[in-house]
Amino acid sequence: MESFSLILAIVVVTALVFDFTNGFHDTANAMATTISTGALKPKVAVAMSAVLNLVGAFLSVEVANTISKGLVDETGIRPEVIFAALVGAILWNLLTWLVGLPSSSSHALMGGLIGATIASAGFGAVHGDVLVTKVLIPAVVAPLVAGLAAMLATRLTYTLGKKADGKASEKGYRAGQIASAGLVSLAHGTNDAQKTMGIITLALVAGGTIAPDSDPPTWVILSAGVAIALGTYLGGWRIIRTMGKGLTDLQPQQGFAAQTSAATVILASSHLGFSLSTTHSVSGSVMGAGLGRKGGVVRWSTATRMFVAWGLTLPAAAMVGAIAEYVTGFGAWGTALVAVFLVASSAAIWKLSRREVVDHTNVNETGEPAGVVTTAMAAVTPPPTGAVAEEFAATVPAPATEPATSPATTV
Amino acid sequence: MKIDWAALGSVFGVSLVVTVALVGLFTLGITGLSRHERATAQGGSAALAVTAAYACFAACAAAVAYGIYLIVA
Numbered sequence: 001m002e003s004f005s006l007i008l009a010i011v012v013v014t015a016l017v018f019d020f021t022n023g024f025h026d027t028a029n030a031m032a033t034t035i036s037t038g039a040l041k042p043k044v045a046v047a048m049s050a051v052l053n054l055v056g057a058f059l060s061v062e063v064a065n066t067i068s069k070g071l072v073d074e075t076g077i078r079p080e081v082i083f084a085a086l087v088g089a090i091l092w093n094l095l096t097w098l099v100g101l102p103s104s105s106s107h108a109l110m111g112g113l114i115g116a117t118i119a120s121a122g123f124g125a126v127h128g129d130v131l132v133t134k135v136l137i138p139a140v141v142a143p144l145v146a147g148l149a150a151m152l153a154t155r156l157t158y159t160l161g162k163k164a165d166g167k168a169s170e171k172g173y174r175a176g177q178i179a180s181a182g183l184v185s186l187a188h189g190t191n192d193a194q195k196t197m198g199i200i201t202l203a204l205v206a207g208g209t210i211a212p213d214s215d216p217p218t219w220v221i222l223s224a225g226v227a228i229a230l231g232t233y234l235g236g237w238r239i240i241r242t243m244g245k246g247l248t249d250l251q252p253q254q255g256f257a258a259q260t261s262a263a264t265v266i267l268a269s270s271h272l273g274f275s276l277s278t279t280h281s282v283s284g285s286v287m288g289a290g291l292g293r294k295g296g297v298v299r300w301s302t303a304t305r306m307f308v309a310w311g312l313t314l315p316a317a318a319m320v321g322a323i324a325e326y327v328t329g330f331g332a333w334g335t336a337l338v339a340v341f342l343v344a345s346s347a348a349i350w351k352l353s354r355r356e357v358v359d360h361t362n363v364n365e366t367g368e369p370a371g372v373v374t375t376a377m378a379a380v381t382p383p384p385t386g387a388v389a390e391e392f393a394a395t396v397p398a399p400a401t402e403p404a405t406s407p408a409t410t411v
Numbered sequence: 412m413k414i415d416w417a418a419l420g421s422v423f424g425v426s427l428v429v430t431v432a433l434v435g436l437f438t439l440g441i442t443g444l445s446r447h448e449r450a451t452a453q454g455g456s457a458a459l460a461v462t463a464a465y466a467c468f469a470a471c472a473a474a475v476a477y478g479i480y481l482i483v484a
Contacts, residue, residue, distance in 0.1 A: 056482070059483050132414075133414055137414065137419070141419060145422065145423050145427070148427060149426050149427045149430035149431065152430075152431050153433075156434055156438065157434050157438040160438040161441060163442055163445065163446065165445055166445050167448065168445040169441045169444070172440065172441035172444060173441065176437050179475055183475060183482075186479065187482050190482050256434070257434050260430055260433055260434050260437075261426070261434075264426050264429045265422070265426045267478050267481050267482070268422050271481050272418050272421050272422050272425065274415060274418040276422070
């Protein structure tokens with residue numbers, strides 16, 4: 001512990017913040033369909049998901065190091081690189097949350113890591129083929145598989161269940177949805193909480209605090225589990241609304257088919273060695289369920305915005321990660337500047353979100369907050385060059401908020 | 412660049428079959444229960460339907476248990 005440097009502390013805190021955003025960004029994956037069909041009350045749903053995420057974090061001892069393994073050369077990893085990667089990932093997560101678009105937290109993290117590594121060690125340090133097989137193909141395949149499965153399952157359940165009505169069927173579909181949503185939550189806890197544990201452990205190894213190849217310390221497991229559970233409980237209501245109501249209108253049968261398909265795809269893919277993103281699977285299965293019902297519609301405008309966000313996730317997070325890494329290269333004050341920028345822009349995004357509050361009381365209302373969405377979309381859609389300008393514009397007021405970093409470093 | 416088409420294909424196939432089978436079974440179970448509900452409402456009983464329904468649910472529960480096993484393992 002004596003060699004626990006300041007930068008290491010910052011990295012750990014930032015990783016936990018990322019874990020937190022990961023939790024509330026991905027609540028929608030497990031619970032959006034359950035909430036929109038009314039199977040569970042919104043608060044109950046997120047509480048259940050939070051508990052299962054926490055449990056999931058403790059279930060497996062094998063660290064899912066998929067993010068750091070293979071994608072970039074570990075030799076180039078310094079704590080600053082990880083810090084820069086996390087900054088990119090957090091900002092992208094917050095931005096997509098503001099617009100209410102589901103996007104993969106893992107892709108954001110990978111993007112940040114790639115960008116930071118490129119800025120630190122050059123393009124040669126990124127393995128392009130791993131990028132294609134681990135990121136690009138899964139992003140296309142996941143929604144297709146989950147969507148097709150959900151569509152067929154929805155058709156089947158409507159055909160077979162023609163004669164099912166009354167209390168029994170209502171209760172049945174409710175129980176089914178809760179069970180499959182619980183599975184998704186549990187799987188999410190084991191996967192995503194572990195990613196953060198892996199990142200923190202990697203940072204600790206890179207900083208020389210713990211020996212290479214050691215298991216994550218107990219406090220890392222505990223804090224990562226708590227961070228993701230807390231984030232899940234707070235709930236990314238904006239994304240839940242998009243996923244549960246924005247893409248299509250779900251009936252209990254569809255919600256059940258969609259969630260079952262998502263749970264199956266997630267488990268099958270991680271077990272068969274072709275890991276697919278939870279977010280992509282769930283979005284795909286929701287759309288598939290929408291197409292599967294007679295008279296069901298998918299709102300392709302919302303879906304298109306979501307696809308655009310998926311496509312931008314990696315480059316945008318990479319861009320921010322690269323810039324952050326470049327700035328931290330100037331030494332301690334550069335790192336401080338990035339930390340201040342992160343805090344300031346997170347605060348700004350939160351402030352923007354307060355203009356149009358979405359929470360558990362209005363999560364199922366379909367009326368889209370046109371003002372915030374359109375203005376925020378304008379900030380998302382321009383190509384990455386826009387992000388650069390934004391970065392420099394936003395760093396200007398940084399010195400004024402300097403004290404903001406001190407709480408983070410003392411934790 | 413090596414794309415693991417076999418893994419990809421099996422993910423596709425397994426997901427499709429398992430999802431459809433599970434949802435189908437579950438729907439059959441629900442149909443059975445609601446038939447029982449109708450029968451009792453008319454004063455009769457539908458023992459076979461109920462038994463079949465619980466068999467379906469048991470199969471689904473087994474699948475969920477296997478899912479949890481996969482997560483833990």
